[in-house]
Amino acid sequence: MNQIIFIRWWEAFYNDEQFYNFLEKTEYNPYKKKKSWRDWIAWALSENFEVIEPVMPNKANAKYKAWKIWFEKIFPYLNNEKTILVWSSLGWSFLIKYLSENEFPKEIAELHLVAPVLNDEWLVDEYICDFAPEENKIANIEKKSKKVFLYFSEDDPVLPFKQYFKYKELLKKSKFFIFQDRGHFSQPAFPELLENIDKS
Numbered sequence: 118m119n120q121i122i123f124i125r126w127w128e129a130f131y132n133d134e135q136f137y138n139f140l141e142k143t144e145y146n147p148y149k150k151k152k153s154w155r156d157w158i159a160w161a162l163s164e165n166f167e168v169i170e171p172v173m174p175n176k177a178n179a180k181y182k183a184w185k186i187w188f189e190k191i192f193p194y195l196n197n198e199k200t201i202l203v204w205s206s207l208g209w210s211f212l213i214k215y216l217s218e219n220e221f222p223k224e225i226a227e228l229h230l231v232a233p234v235l236n237d238e239w240l241v242d243e244y245i246c247d248f249a250p251e252e253n254k255i256a257n258i259e260k261k262s263k264k265v266f267l268y269f270s271e272d273d274p275v276l277p278f279k280q281y282f283k284y285k286e287l288l289k290k291s292k293f294f295i296f297q298d299r300g301h302f303s304q305p306a307f308p309e310l311l312e313n314i315d316k317s
Contacts, residue, residue, distance in 0.1 A: 118166065118167045118196070118198060119165060119166045119167070119198045119199040119200070119201070120166060120167045120168075120169060120195065120196060120198060120199070120200045120201070121159075121162055121166040121167070121168050121169065121200075121201045121202070121203060121314075122169045122170075122171075122191065122200065122201070122202045122203070123155065123158075123159055123168060123169070123170050123202075123203045123204070124170070124171060124173060124204050124208050124211075124212075136177075136178045140177075151303075152305035153303070153305065154302065154304055154305060154306050154307035154310070155205065157305060157306045157307070158203065158306075158307055158310065158311055161311055162311070162314065162316070165316045166201070166316075167196075169191060169194065171187065171188070171190075171191055173187055173188070174187050179211075179248070180247060181211060181214065181247040181248050182247075184211050184248075185211075185215060185219075188211075188215065192222050195222060195223060199226040199315075200223060200225055200226055201225070201226050201227040201228075201229070201314060201315075202225055202227070202228050202229070202262075203229040203231075203310070203314075204229075204230065204231070205230075205231035205232060205233075205302065206231065206232050206233075206234065206275070206276070206301065206302075209230045209231070209232075209233040209234060210233070210234045210248040210249065210250065211248050212228075212230075213230075213233065213250045213255060213258060214248055214249070214250035214251075216228075216257065216258045216261050216262075217250050217251065217254035217255050217256075217257045217258055218250075218251075218254060218257075220261075221261050224261065224262070224263065225261055225262035225263070226262070226263055226264070226315065227262065227263065227264045227265075227266065227313075227314065227315065228258065228262040228264070228265045228266065229266045229268070229310060229313070229314070230265070230266065230267045230268065231268045231302050231307075231310065232268065232269065232270070232273060232275070232276045232301055232302055233267060233276075233280070233284065234276060234280065252283070252287060255284075255287045255288065256287055256288060256289075258288070259288060259289075259290050259291065264292070265288060265290070265291035265292070266291065266292050266293075266294065266310075266313055267281075267284055267288070267291055267292070267293050267294070268293075268294045268296070268302065268309075268310065269281040269293070269294070269295050269296070270295075270296040270297065270298065270299035270300060270301070270302065271295065271296070271297050272297060272298060272299070272300055273299070273300055273301050273302075274300060274301060275301040276301065281293070281295065292313075294309060294313075
C-alpha cells in the first residue's frame with residue numbers, strides 16, 4: 118500500500134529563557150478543540166495510503182539532532198510502494214535540512230511543503246535554531262523527489278511572504294501555489310493540497 122509520512126508542527130527556541138517565556142505566555146485550555154486540515158487530510162487519504170505520523174521527540178523545544186535520530190527510525194517501515202511526504206510550517210525546516218544534507222532510502226514520489234520556513238535571520242533567532250538549512254544545498258531536494266509542491270499565503274502572520282521569493286529562486290522545478298487569505302493555513306480542510314496528491 119502507498120505510504121504518506123506526515124509530521125506536525127513543533128517549536129524551537131534560541132535559548133532556555135525564550136522557551137520558558139513561551140510557556141508562561143501560552144494559554145492552556147483543556148476544553149478547546151481545534152480542527153486542523155492536518156487531521157482532515159490524514160483521514161481523507163486513509164483509504165488510499167498507510168498514514169505514518171511519527172510523534173517526534175520534545176516538540177515543545179525541538180532539536181535537529183534528536184529529530185534526525187528519531188526520523189531515521191521510520192526507514193525500516195518504508196515499503197516498495199509510493200511514498201509521499203506532507204509536512205508544514207517549521208516542521209519543513211527539519212525535512213528540508215535533512216533531505217538537503219542526507220540520503221533518503223528511496224525515491225520520494227511527492228513532497229508537499231505548506232508554509233515552509235527557510236534560513237531567515239529573524240526566524241533562526243526566534244524559532245528554528247539548528248533546523249536552519251544551508252541555502253546552497255536546498256536544490257538537492259528536487260533530486261530526491263519526483264515532484265515538489267510549495268504552498269504560501271500572502272497574509273501569513275507567522276511566515277514572512279518573502280520566503281516565497283527565496284524558494285522560487287532556489288527550487289526551479291517545483292510547483293508553487295499562492296493564496297491571499299489563508300493566513301498560516303489554520304483552516305479545518307485543505308482541498309487544494311488533497312487534489313494535488315496522486316492517489317493512484
